[in-house]
Amino acid sequence: MKKIAILPGDGIGPEIIAQAVRVLEVLKRDGLAIEWSFAPLGGAAVDEFGSPYPSLTQNLAREADAILLGAVGGPQYDTLDRPLRPERGLLAIRKDLNLFANLRPAILYPELANASTLKPEVVSGLDILIIRELTGDIYFGQPRGIAVNELGEREAYNTMRYSEGEIRRIAHVAFAAAMKRGKKLCSVDKANVLETTEFWKEVMIDVAREYPEVELTHMYVDNAAMQLVRRPKQFDVMVTGNIFGDILSDEASMLTGSIGMLPSASLDEKGKGLYEPSHGSAPDIAGKNLANPLATILSAAMMLRYSLGEETAAVRVEDAVKKVLAQGLRTADIFEAGCEKVSCSGMGDAVVAAL
Ligand SMILES: NC(=O)c1ccc[n+]([C@@H]2O[C@H](COP(=O)([O-])OP(=O)(O)OC[C@H]3O[C@@H](n4cnc5c(N)ncnc54)[C@H](O)[C@@H]3O)[C@@H](O)[C@H]2O)c1
Ligand SMILES: CC(C)[C@H](C(=O)O)[C@@H](O)C(=O)O
Numbered sequence: 001m002k003k004i005a006i007l008p009g010d011g012i013g014p015e016i017i018a019q020a021v022r023v024l025e026v027l028k029r030d031g032l033a034i035e036w037s038f039a040p041l042g043g044a045a046v047d048e049f050g051s052p053y054p055s056l057t058q059n060l061a062r063e064a065d066a067i068l069l070g071a072v073g074g075p076q077y078d079t080l081d082r083p084l085r086p087e088r089g090l091l092a093i094r095k096d097l098n099l100f101a102n103l104r105p106a107i108l109y110p111e112l113a114n115a116s117t118l119k120p121e122v123v124s125g126l127d128i129l130i131i132r133e134l135t136g137d138i139y140f141g142q143p144r145g146i147a148v149n150e151l152g153e154r155e156a157y158n159t160m161r162y163s164e165g166e167i168r169r170i171a172h173v174a175f176a177a178a179m180k181r182g183k184k185l186c187s188v189d190k191a192n193v194l195e196t197t198e199f200w201k202e203v204m205i206d207v208a209r210e211y212p213e214v215e216l217t218h219m220y221v222d223n224a225a226m227q228l229v230r231r232p233k234q235f236d237v238m239v240t241g242n243i244f245g246d247i248l249s250d251e252a253s254m255l256t257g258s259i260g261m262l263p264s265a266s267l268d269e270k271g272k273g274l275y276e277p278s279h280g281s282a283p284d285i286a287g288k289n290l291a292n293p294l295a296t297i298l299s300a301a302m303m304l305r306y307s308l309g310e311e312t313a314a315v316r317v318e319d320a321v322k323k324v325l326a327q328g329l330r331t332a333d334i335f336e337a338g339c340e341k342v343s344c345s346g347m348g349d350a351v352v353a354a355l
């Protein structure tokens with residue numbers, strides 16, 4: 001029996017997770033050997049336990065074979081002391097479980113060609129895998145803080161840093177992924193300005209010697225941001241650091257129609273993973289049954305594939321998603337004339353029916 005820790009989180013988190021759980025219930029009913037327990041993370045955990053990553057959640061996550069997460073954060077928590085902020089809980093669980101490899105697939109379903117921000121001919125068939133390093137970079141580099149400097153003025157600082165080992169291990173994930181796909185890897189950096197990413201590029205080039213079949217290219221992040229909206233299909237696999245990957249994956253999501261369509265897997269060295277939509281807790285639509293649950297349901301499919309070894313079930317879920325899109329059902333974020341608008345739970349109903 002495989003164990004899943006489910007962390008609904010904040011904002012729309014509980015609403016979208018509820019739909020993914022309904023999908024898991026169908027799979028369990030049909031014989032899949034999975035069980036799950038719930039625990040709070042982020043603001044919900046601060047409210048209940050006074051910590052964004054309390055020991056109850058930590059223990060459950062450590063024991064689980066996989067973790068499914070909604071989203072964390074919300075304006076009501078923004079004034080808390082920094083260590084108590086919901087986002088710190090997310091960073092803490094990623095670091096605690098060594099989830100260094102974040103896979104964010106930006107795939108355009110043909111039915112959503114008009115929902116994309118780009119013209120159909122520029123995006124049709126889009127299938128990019130963004131691989132984001134997740135436990136290093138300026139997110140975690142020390143020193144960091146806000147302090148009074150020698151002139152008596154307050155100043156704030158973060159440190160962008162990567163060790164060679166951190167770059168090597170994400171490089172291997174990226175090259176291995178490229179080998180299974182189109183054998184094209186674009187490493188995104190800012191090597192013209194930042195030593196950290198100059199070093200990143202150097203290590204990528206070194207690791208590339210072990211993968212002679214993969215064509216490695218390099219692109220500065222500012223150009224990559226532009227190329228993603230200019231000619232996105234030039235990319236197959238992209239690999240980049242934590243902060244650039246955060247930004248580029250949100251950008252890429254709109255090529256697929258909505259941030260509500262972009263799932264993610266965050267993996268450790270052994271394949272254990274945390275699965276979550278790439279978007280946040282969407283406070284503006286929380287509690288309104290409006291959110292698109294498909295990124296979360298597709299994250300559950302990634303969980304079945306990568307951490308639970310259930311490829312058939314993963315494909316079954318992905319096929320159900322394709323079917324509801326083909327049926328013309330759309331949440332508000334991907335709605336277009338001629339389609340049927342559904343709520344978050346309405347989309348869950350449709351996916352369950354399609355399963
Ligand atoms: N992984 C995470 O848990 C995660 C990721 C990003 C942001 N956050 C947090 O979420 C909070 C809100 O952040 P934000 O507003 O910058 O980003 P956000 O992703 O929550 O929302 C940005 C916009 O996208 C929309 N959106 C997001 N998900 C959607 C969905 N499933 N369906 C339809 N529309 C959707 C929102 O309504 C909003 O207009 C912050 O506290 C932030 O730190 C958490
Ligand atoms: C909420 C925040 C810490 C997080 C990140 O920056 O990694 C989010 O934006 C994401 O993309 O998962």
Ligand SMILES: [Mg+2]
Nearest residue numbers: 246247250278
């Ligand atoms: Mg983000």
